[in-house]
Amino acid sequence: MSYYTKIDQLVKAATDENISIGELTLKEEALNSGKSEEECYARMEKQLTVMEQGILEGLNSTAKSPSGLTGGDAVRLHTYAQKKTIGGKTIVNAIAAAIAVSEVNANMGRIVAAPTAGSCGIMPGAIISIMNEYNIDRKKTVLALFTSSAIGLVISTNATVAGAEGGCQAECGAASAMCAAALVEMFDGTPAQVAQAAALSLKNLLGLACDPVAGLVEVPCVKRNGFCAAHSIAAADMALAGVESVIPPDEVIDAMYRIGKEMPVSIKETAMGGLATSPTGKAYAKKILG
Amino acid sequence: MNVFDILGPIMVGPSSSHTAGAARIAFVARQILGEDVTSAKILLHGSFAQTYKGHGTDKALIGGLLGMYPDDDRIRDSFKYAKEKSLEYSFEPTDLGDVHPNTVKLILTGVSGKNIEITGCSIGGGNIKIINIDGIPVDFAGNNPTLILPHKNQPGVIADVTKILADKNINIGTMKVFRTDKTDYSIMVLETDELIDDATINKLSALDSIIKTMLIKPL
Numbered sequence: 261m262s263y264y265t266k267i268d269q270l271v272k273a274a275t276d277e278n279i280s281i282g283e284l285t286l287k288e289e290a291l292n293s294g295k296s297e298e299e300c301y302a303r304m305e306k307q308l309t310v311m312e313q314g315i316l317e318g319l320n321s322t323a324k325s326p327s328g329l330t331g332g333d334a335v336r337l338h339t340y341a342q343k344k345t346i347g348g349k350t351i352v353n354a355i356a357a358a359i360a361v362s363e364v365n366a367n368m369g370r371i372v373a374a375p376t377a378g379s380c381g382i383m384p385g386a387i388i389s390i391m392n393e394y395n396i397d398r399k400k401t402v403l404a405l406f407t408s409s410a411i412g413l414v415i416s417t418n419a420t421v422a423g424a425e426g427g428c429q430a431e432c433g434a435a436s437a438m439c440a441a442a443l444v445e446m447f448d449g450t451p452a453q454v455a456q457a458a459a460l461s462l463k464n465l466l467g468l469a470c471d472p473v474a475g476l477v478e479v480p481c482v483k484r485n486g487f488c489a490a491h492s493i494a495a496a497d498m499a500l501a502g503v504e505s506v507i508p509p510d511e512v513i514d515a516m517y518r519i520g521k522e523m524p525v526s527i528k529e530t531a532m533g534g535l536a537t538s539p540t541g542k543a544y545a546k547k548i549l550g
Numbered sequence: 551m552n553v554f555d556i557l558g559p560i561m562v563g564p565s566s567s568h569t570a571g572a573a574r575i576a577f578v579a580r581q582i583l584g585e586d587v588t589s590a591k592i593l594l595h596g597s598f599a600q601t602y603k604g605h606g607t608d609k610a611l612i613g614g615l616l617g618m619y620p621d622d623d624r625i626r627d628s629f630k631y632a633k634e635k636s637l638e639y640s641f642e643p644t645d646l647g648d649v650h651p652n653t654v655k656l657i658l659t660g661v662s663g664k665n666i667e668i669t670g671c672s673i674g675g676g677n678i679k680i681i682n683i684d685g686i687p688v689d690f691a692g693n694n695p696t697l698i699l700p701h702k703n704q705p706g707v708i709a710d711v712t713k714i715l716a717d718k719n720i721n722i723g724t725m726k727v728f729r730t731d732k733t734d735y736s737i738m739v740l741e742t743d744e745l746i747d748d749a750t751i752n753k754l755s756a757l758d759s760i761i762k763t764m765l766i767k768p769l
């Protein structure tokens with residue numbers, strides 16, 4: 261059982277075989293799991309479907325989460341997106357969809373951890389909005405989710421995707437890298453561009469604290485998922501334009517890990533610092549947790 | 551690790567460790583009990599104790615005890631289903647000592663009056679570990695078909711058990727025996743590659759040295 265543990269190897273293997281990273285990863289997954297490619301594909305497609313359902317549920321509900329901290333912003337944004345916006349329909353829809361999924365998560369709805377529950381809105385928000393907006397083939401989109409997974413596997417092997425271990429740069433950073441990578445593949449970028457998108461996306465989130473109010477995956481998490489969806493689209497566009505990260509992808513991942521280790525525990529999911537210990541943050545925590 | 555460990559699982563929110571993992575611990579505990587739960591005293595430790603309301607850990611635990619999978623969106627309303635099924639429960643923040651911050655102890659009674667105490671930890675990403683059954687420290691995840699066999703401390707038990715499994719062509723993945731000075735019996739935990747059928751369970755139960763036969767079928 262093996263999978264690619266470095267982005268470099270992943271790019272080289274896909275380039276040598278003249279296939280996409282998604283196709284390569286699907287093949288590998290079938291080999292590793294002993295299941296057929298069809299079965300692996302079907303399982304991933306099911307996850308895409310759950311993501312789509314999450315967006316629909318979130319865009320149709322203004323329910324507040326049990327804590328009362330979040331809820332209703334997806335609908336607000338979706339309504340606003342129908343009018344004249346600064347960022348344009350594509351971006352605002354992606355933000356709305358990402359927040360929709362994160363609101364569903366906060367409200368105990370069904371989601372796909374991508375790679376975690378806290379970061380579960382980023383990938384569906386950007387990927388499904390772009391799929392619909394540009395009529396991208398469903399099959400291609402499912403394969404792009406395999407691309408995301410390949411990037412995520414490298415990150416979790418060489419660093420971490422847990423906020424408690426690496427701060428939010430690990431969770432939402434990984435999700436944004438995975439998301440940007442998928443978007444590039446959906447737009448027919450090369451494997452090297454896929455890797456660059458991941459690197460650019462992660463690099464810009466290095467050092468991000470995890471300081472959720474009351475320890476709940478809501479503030480700043482829900483809105484951050486919206487921001488990161490837009491962020492991933494920017495990274496993907498940069499990579500497709502040929503912009504390259506000066507620091508190679510594997511070294512960016514390594515840097516993320518080292519930064520995570522150096523971050524104090526107070527901003528690694530303990531709710532002991534940052535926004536969580538702001539006067540308002542503390543007041544909410546007291547109200548919610550008693 | 552595989553692709554679906556990183557993109558996945560499908561679960562109910564908001565937190566893989568505080569919600570999905572909690573549901574899973576309770577789901578596994580119900581399987582170990584082997585029947586519907588009628589009463590549950592739930593002791594919450596560490597971060598579970600502090601944030602269980604906000605993360606819906608309480609609803610997830612009740613959902614799991616009712617046999618709901620971690621991706622079942624009825625978990626949101628599990629208290630309502632508990633009422634329908636006459637499951638009585640209580641939650642108590644507590645200190646379970648030097649254990650993982652997300653740990654819960656479930657003191658359960660089943661429909662036929664069976665009792666069991668199970669302690670489990672949610673170790674991240676929805677993964678769990680069961681660390682104690684009825685006072686005996688154990689260590690398993692419940693990802694594979696798992697046989698849990700409290701047995702008398704006497705020679706030949708392991709050979710008897712493995713023979714029954716071998717006769718059925720059931721491959722043992724891992725096997726551990728847990729014992730303490732405080733009890734006069736031990737617990738054998740076997741993870742198998744294949745599912746174990748009822749006939750095999752009956753054979754194991756019939757062994758004189760086996761006190762109880764408990765089985766976890768993976769999610």
Ligand code: SF4
Binds near residue numbers: 431432471
């Ligand atoms: S702030 Fe923390 S809890 Fe919120 S999404 Fe980021 S890593 Fe997860």
